[in-house]
Amino acid sequence: MDIVRQYLTLPDMEKTGVGLCAGGSLSPLLGALYLSPLDAAFNEMGEGILYRRYMDDFVILTKTRRQLRSAIKMVHQILAGLKQKVRQKKRFIGRTTAGFDFLGYHLHPHRRLRPSAESINRLLTRSRRLYERGASQARLWRYVCRWCSWLWGGVYGRVSRKGGVRKYCVLVAKELGMDVQIPLCIVL
Secondary structure (H helix, E strand, C coil): CHHHHHHHHCCCCCCCCCCCCCCCCCHHHHHHHHCHHHHHHHHHCCCCEEEEEECCEEEEEECCHHHHHHHHHHHHHHHHHCCCCCCHHHCCCCCCCCCEEECCEEECCCCCEEECHHHHHHHHHHHHHHHHCCCCHHHHHHHHHHHHHHHHCCCCCCECCCCHHHHHHHHHHHHHCCCCCCCHHHHC
8 A cells, every 4th residue: 555655646647637647557457447437337327338547548338329428428428427428539429330449459340450540650669769760670670560569469460460560661651752671580
C-alpha cells in the first residue's frame, strides 16, 4: 500500500496536478481497478451487447440503436461518478460496416486485422526520427521488424500478413526517399 500511496503522490507529466504519472508501471493496474465499476455494469447488461476493455480503452458493440443509446448513457453515468469522461478525439460511434480503429488496428467485418492509419503514421514518424538521428539502414529495418512483431503478436492468425515485413520496409524507405536495400534475413 505504501508503494501505491507514493505513486499516487507523484506529479503528472504535464504538471497539472491532475491524473497519474504517464507511463508508470502501476498505471495499468490502477486503471483496471478504477474502471472495475464499468466492467461490473456491463457484466449485468443483457444479451446483444458486446463489451471489451483493454486498460483504459474499451469497445461496445450492440445489435440495435436502442441498446447502444442505453450503453452510452450508462458509460457517461459511471464515468461521471468516477469523475472521468470520454475523450472526444478517441471516440467513434456509428455503424461498423466500414470498420473502425481500436488498439492500433483497423477492425473490419469479414476481413483480417490491419494496422490503423494512426499506427502507420507512428511507424513512419518514428522511422523518420531514427533516420534523422543518423541510424543505419540495418537499424531502421530492425525497428520495422520489431514494429511488425507488435502488429502480428498476440493476435496470431487474425492480422493480415500480406506483403510481410518487406511491405513496411518499402513503405518506410519511400517515406524517407531511400533506396530499398532490405537484407534477405528480414524478408524471411
